[in-house]
Amino acid sequence: MKALKLIAALVISIFVMSATPAHAETAVVVEKANGYDYLKTIMDQYHDVFYVYQDYNTAGNHFLQRAKLSSSGNQDAVPDMLEAYCQNPYLGNSCIKCVFQSKRDNWGGWYFTNGVLQGKETAPKDNHGEYKNAGVDLRGAGRLTFWVRGEKGGESVEFFCFGIGRDAETGEPVKPFPDSSYKVGGYAILSDQWEQYSIDLAGLDLRYVLGGFGWVTNSYENDGEDITFYLDEIKYDCKRPNELRFLNSFETCPLDYDFDLTTRNAAFTYDNAVALMAFLANGDNARAKLLADAFVYAQQHDRFFNDGRLRNAYQGGDLILPPGWTPFNEVGTVRLPGFYQIQSGTWEEDEFQVSTHTGNMAWVMLALMAYYQEAGGEQYLAAAQRLGEWIESNCRDERGAGGYTGGYTGNDEKMTKLTYKSTEHNIDLYAAFEQLYLLTSQAEWHNRAKHARNFVQAMWDDSEGKFWTGTDSYGVAINKKVIPLDIQAWAVLSLRDAKYFKAIDYAEKNLRVGKGFDYNEDRDGVWYEGTAQMAAAYKFTGREAKRNALLNMLSVAQLKSGGIYAADRNYLTTGFIQPDGKNLVFMRWPHVAATAWAVLAEKGINPFWYSAN
Numbered sequence: 001m002k003a004l005k006l007i008a009a010l011v012i013s014i015f016v017m018s019a020t021p022a023h024a025e026t027a028v029v030v031e032k033a034n035g036y037d038y039l040k041t042i043m044d045q046y047h048d049v050f051y052v053y054q055d056y057n058t059a060g061n062h063f064l065q066r067a068k069l070s071s072s073g074n075q076d077a078v079p080d081m082l083e084a085y086c087q088n089p090y091l092g093n094s095c096i097k098c099v100f101q102s103k104r105d106n107w108g109g110w111y112f113t114n115g116v117l118q119g120k121e122t123a124p125k126d127n128h129g130e131y132k133n134a135g136v137d138l139r140g141a142g143r144l145t146f147w148v149r150g151e152k153g154g155e156s157v158e159f160f161c162f163g164i165g166r167d168a169e170t171g172e173p174v175k176p177f178p179d180s181s182y183k184v185g186g187y188a189i190l191s192d193q194w195e196q197y198s199i200d201l202a203g204l205d206l207r208y209v210l211g212g213f214g215w216v217t218n219s220y221e222n223d224g225e226d227i228t229f230y231l232d233e234i235k236y237d238c239k240r241p242n243e244l245r246f247l248n249s250f251e252t253c254p255l256d257y258d259f260d261l262t263t264r265n266a267a268f269t270y271d272n273a274v275a276l277m278a279f280l281a282n283g284d285n286a287r288a289k290l291l292a293d294a295f296v297y298a299q300q301h302d303r304f305f306n307d308g309r310l311r312n313a314y315q316g317g318d319l320i321l322p323p324g325w326t327p328f329n330e331v332g333t334v335r336l337p338g339f340y341q342i343q344s345g346t347w348e349e350d351e352f353q354v355s356t357h358t359g360n361m362a363w364v365m366l367a368l369m370a371y372y373q374e375a376g377g378e379q380y381l382a383a384a385q386r387l388g389e390w391i392e393s394n395c396r397d398e399r400g401a402g403g404y405t406g407g408y409t410g411n412d413e414k415m416t417k418l419t420y421k422s423t424e425h426n427i428d429l430y431a432a433f434e435q436l437y438l439l440t441s442q443a444e445w446h447n448r449a450k451h452a453r454n455f456v457q458a459m460w461d462d463s464e465g466k467f468w469t470g471t472d473s474y475g476v477a478i479n480k481k482v483i484p485l486d487i488q489a490w491a492v493l494s495l496r497d498a499k500y501f502k503a504i505d506y507a508e509k510n511l512r513v514g515k516g517f518d519y520n521e522d523r524d525g526v527w528y529e530g531t532a533q534m535a536a537a538y539k540f541t542g543r544e545a546k547r548n549a550l551l552n553m554l555s556v557a558q559l560k561s562g563g564i565y566a567a568d569r570n571y572l573t574t575g576f577i578q579p580d581g582k583n584l585v586f587m588r589w590p591h592v593a594a595t596a597w598a599v600l601a602e603k604g605i606n607p608f609w610y611s612a613n
Helices: 035-044 257-263 269-281 285-300 358-375 378-395 423-440 443-458 486-495 502-510 528-540 544-557 592-603 607-612
Strands: 014-018 050-053 065-070 082-085 095-100 107-113 117-119 143-150 156-161 184-189 195-200 211-218 227-236 266-268 313-315 325-327 339-341 346-348 405-409 416-421 572-577 583-586
Touching: 035 269, 035 285, 035 592, 050 211, 095 107, 143 156, 156 195, 156 227, 184 195, 211 227, 266 269, 269 285, 269 358, 269 592, 269 607, 285 358, 285 378, 358 378, 358 405, 358 423, 358 607, 378 405, 378 423, 378 443, 416 423, 423 443, 423 486, 423 607, 443 486, 486 502, 486 528, 486 607, 502 528, 528 544, 528 592, 544 592
Parallel strands: 117 325
Antiparallel strands: 014 195, 050 227, 065 107, 082 095, 095 227, 107 211, 143 195, 143 227, 156 184, 156 211, 266 313, 339 346, 405 416, 572 583
């Protein structure tokens, strides 16, 4: 055990747990997992441990406010940490670069704290124990671990946790709402190689934590020298298997930093709806229930709306904002995806992710009704009905062929109505509304289903045997710019009408790429999610040999983790443009929806009519 200098009496030891770099681990043979295994791993990844820092801006990070510590007049000797430092991290995409500049007798460091966020604030602020109901409950954690590497080796740094609002020497409270535990930690002499350290938490009161992790050092400890060191994988061994959460949609990597950043912590609503049904298909009602409950909670606890809508995405991992975070003064609201712009220090949110699109809500309706029919629970049926009522009230359209418009785009009070109509959205709504009719015997749902179906049928091009993508923003003229794969397969699965089986033949002729299918007709690569959708459509239309060929192709493409990439290459085009003017593309990243669709296709499930399976 490596010897360490310890700080005062109320502090317990930091121990070196390991000195083996991540890249030096012994190789082992790992059998390929299946898609269901992958979905379980992604769903549980942030609830097997409690991260302070995993990678920059990942969904599992906690204690997001940074409080600078320094001797008087020496704040500039503790520069901002670089939390997206990508050179030689211990694990993942990034680590934290920390610098301390010695000025004869100064000291300084940083504290990773929970902070508070109130009203219309878009970033947390410091809480030194002045605010009540702002502490994180970490009961059950036995140890805090983290990895550290010095730039040169020999750097002396104190690492600690807890103690905010308490006297540093006596541990006694000095603020009205302090940490429930006194400060614990100790000094370490760093190596120039990654080493893991641990702080034992046995016997401590962890029910109210403001300060999750911190470091501090001084000029004396480092012989008057400036020091640089790196931190990674800071986490508590605190399991929370029964907390509500969503699955991160993608496993991103920094190929294009901006694109990676906007998507890194996003859990798309549609992806999680499909994942819920994949869990049901594997008899995993427990995880399916957590997702169903998460959708119900999200519907009831938006930070701005209380009208029954859902957003296109939420943050993966923890569903609920931490204590003390009360946007628009609402307590217990759900976390929306976003990212910090390092240059400006501001919190940004992607317009599509925080918007509300009709088709995504229809998929949640389908998932909630699937769970309701499998396991019961009137709250799930009620939530599906509330979503349907919102769509009927806000998106029903009488222009042209009728149908329902695309939803709303923008954020909070800035949301504006989308006036185009999507064939895909109306395909989803037909099945969702018709199932509500079958479950409730309320005739208005059947009439609404017919209204959506009439629009879909109006988008049928009988001359070529395909569906058009929808209309322009005026709601009448057909948009002929993009012919997507998904609506060809989805219309077959949703409408269940042999007249439209020709759409599968059209896809084979115009969207096939090698052994798989592209998103659109430019055929610039394989879209694995759509390929799995075609496998499901083949099953429904009785084309077993073609279905089996696609399942075999998907199995070959599957990763050892069981996950499946969104596409077989980066920047697979779709032909659609995002609200920010950029092309909508898919990346070669493991994707929850692609994997979940493969699971459903293998099980022979038609997710539009789950109970009929």
